[in-house]
Amino acid sequence: MRAVSPRRSDGEASALVVVDMLNPYDHDDADALAANVEPVVPVIAALVERARDEGVEIVYVNDNYGDWNSSSEELASRACDGRRRDLVEPLIPPDGASFVIKARHSIFYETPLEYLLRQKGLGRIVLTGQVTEQCILYSALDAHVRHIPVAVPRDAVAHIHDHLASAALEMMERNMGAELDDSGECRLR
Numbered sequence: 001m002r003a004v005s006p007r008r009s010d011g012e013a014s015a016l017v018v019v020d021m022l023n024p025y026d027h028d029d030a031d032a033l034a035a036n037v038e039p040v041v042p043v044i045a046a047l048v049e050r051a052r053d054e055g056v057e058i059v060y061v062n063d064n065y066g067d068w069n070s071s072s073e074e075l076a077s078r079a080c081d082g083r084r085r086d087l088v089e090p091l092i093p094p095d096g097a098s099f100v101i102k103a104r105h106s107i108f109y110e111t112p113l114e115y116l117l118r119q120k121g122l123g124r125i126v127l128t129g130q131v132t133e134q135c136i137l138y139s140a141l142d143a144h145v146r147h148i149p150v151a152v153p154r155d156a157v158a159h160i161h162d163h164l165a166s167a168a169l170e171m172m173e174r175n176m177g178a179e180l181d182d183s184g185e186c187r188l189r
Contacts, residue, residue: 014151014188015057015122016047019107019129019136021091022062022075024082029160037087037130037158043183044128044156045090048097056188057120058097061107061139072099105135108142117148124149126188128156133164137172144176151179153186 021044025034051058064070070078072093079088093099102111117125125143127136127150136157143150152172159165172178179186 012124013057013120013122014124014126015059015117015120016051016126016128016188017107017139018044018048018058018060018091018093019127019139020061020063020131021129022060022072022079022088022093023084023130024065024079025084025087026082030083032160033130033158034084034087036160037084040128040130040156040158041087041090043153047126047128047153047156047183047186047188048091048094051188052094052096054188057122058094059100059113059116060093060097061100061102061111061113063135064101064103066103070101075101105138106142107135107139108146109138114146114148124151126151126153126186128153130158132157132159133161133168137168140172140176140178144178149179150176151181151186153183154180156183156186 048058060072062075076092098116100111100113107113125148127139129136136152140150140152154169169180173180
């Protein structure tokens with residue numbers, strides 16, 4: 001049985017959310033992840049550009065890697081100094097993008113993201129970034145329990161394990177009512 005997409009009364013305006021793309025790629029699964037990130041970087045960069053052109057709110061949510069004093073600039077700098085600068089530079093947060101630091105898998109867990117979305121009248125999110133079977137999945141679930149509709153462009157999320165990513169996308173669509181499209185068909189507004 002497919003879940004019905006939840007609706008909020010806050011409005012249907014959307015935010016493009018870029019998850020964990022400021023990554024130094026110095027962790028255990030970094031090589032496997034980086035191989036899957038390579039093809040999605042230009043897709044996410046194009047979505048960010050499209051969002052800017054269409055006046056859609058852009059929100060970067062990134063792991064702080066245990067550094068509670070870090071800023072978006074510091075995280076971006078550390079990520080660019082990491083092993084895969086080529087995967088980070090094209091996705092440096094543009095001027096005007098909101099930035100939220102997270103410490104765990106979900107973009108909502110102990111962050112001000114829900115408050116930010118409410119304050120800006122945003123009732124839907126488009127999730128992009130990494131890791132499909134972890135942070136993207138858990139964030140989609142947390143959005144679902146908050147009655148925030150979610151879209152996930154399949155070609156704008158990266159994974160570590162193919163089979164887990166496929167299962168995660170299926171769960172998001174079937175159990176959470178997430179809209180799954182390719183980025184070219186994904187509605188940003």
